[in-house]
Amino acid sequence: MKTENWAIVASALAGVALVGFFAAPSLLRGPPRDQETLCPKTGAIGQTLVLVDKTDPWSEVQAGRLKTLVKQIGDELPADRMLSIYVFNDVFEPGFPALISLCNPGRTATELIGNPRREYVKWVEKFGRPLDEALKTLTQPSKGNQSPIIEAIGDVVSRRENRVAEGDRKLVLVSDMLQNSSQFTVFGNGPGARDQEKLRQVLAKTWQSSGAxxxxxxxxxxxGVYEPQRLEQAALLWQQAFQKMNVTVNWDRL
Known part of the structure; x- marks a missing residue:
C-alpha cells in the first residue's frame, strides 16, 4: 500500500516538474513586449520625458553637456521605464513627433545565464543604438525667432501616449528659458513683457489643462548665445511663478 502511495506522489511530482520545465523558458524571457516601444504589453512602469529647446544655437561645450546628460539618463533608466525625447524649434506644431520613445528592455534571466556578449549586442541594437542616433540629432545646431517653451510643455505632457498608468513621471526640460511667443515673452518692452504675474497665469492655465x-x-x-544677466532674469521670473503655483522644480545650469 505504501509503495502504491509513493508511486502516486512520485508521479505527481514528476508532472509538476515537467510543467515547470516547459514554463520556465517563458518566465525567464521576461514579459511580452511591444515590438516598437520595447515596453511590456501591460504598459511602461514610469516615464522620463526629455524636452529640448533648439530655438537658439549652442556652443560645442554646451552640446557636449547635453549629450552627457541624456546619455546618463539613458544609462540609469530602470528596466521597463520609458524614455521619450522631444525636440522643438521656433515653428510650434501641436503633435510634433518624438525623437525617440522606448522602454529599457533590461536584462532577463536567460540573458544572465546565457551568452552575455551576445545578449549585450541585442540590448544595444534595441535600445542603445536608437538612443545614440537621437543624441546626434539633439546636438546639431539650430536657430529661430520664436521660443514656444510653454506651448511645447503643454503639448507633450498632455498626450495619451505619455500618460503611463503605473510608476512616476519626470519631465526634464533643457532650454535657455527665454520664452518668446504670443502668450508671453521676455523680450522687448511691449505690454506684458517680463511680467511675472502674466507668466504665472499662462503657466497655471497650461499646468491645469495639460496635467503637468x-x-x-x-x-x-x-x-546659448545670450548674456548671463538676461538668463538670470528669465530664471527668476520662472522660479517665482512656479513658487506661487506651489510647483517644485529642480533648477540648474547646463
Missing part, C-alpha cells in the same frame, strides 16, 4: 502637475519637473538652463 502630475510630473516631477527638472530644468537645465542653457546659456
Amino acid at each position: 502637475g502630475s510630473w516631477a519637473l527638472g530644468v537645465h538652463q542653457v546659456q
